[in-house]
Amino acid sequence: MLYKYDLDERVVITKDLRNDGTVPNYERGEIIVKKGTEGVVVDHGYFLQDILIYSVYLSGGFIVGCMERELQSLDKEETA
Template sequence: MRPAYEFGDEVRVLRNVRNDGTYPGEATGALLIRRGSTGFVRDVGTFLQDQIIYTVHFLDSDRVVGCREEELQPADAPWIPSRFEFRDRVASRLPLAIQGRVLVQAGEIGEVIRVVRDQPGGVAYHVHFNDRNTLLVPETALIEAEHDA
């Protein structure tokens, strides 16, 4: 297990970082670092002997947080911002069909399972809709799900 980043490397975080209860002075679940933010690796360590954890200093917010390797990319790598992220609740903006068969009606709620940034038409998402398979849905076909009252 060799680290991809070293002390001083500038990295970008790929998803929002929220407090898991280990960041002092902030409520559990509070947003600490917004996806797309860049910072510098200050330390490299391991967790449970099988996960590399990087201590990253995000200068804009002056926060130091731990990030897993899969949450980071080099700061100079292409970055394509996305509207939604993992676990966001979304609604279909229009009926979703495969070969003319409608699988999801407009307005149905699903959950983002994965953000796919390398699609030819732009950002797309693996979205799970209840009682159906997970579908690959372009960003343009989704809207934010309304919050429950």
């Protein structure tokens, strides 16, 4: 499996991310990351064995899980 985003690749969040209930200290449905926030891919893995999730490190030490469609690379040109 080839990953669209590499480890240490700089990315930007393409939509507001809301708490799905897995982030402590935030209400379910509350926005936890705003669209346009930049971060770095630090890991990738699977949720429920088939949903690819990227762990993205954001400033302040916050790490959030994102799907491919929620990210855009800042390091390489996107292809359609």
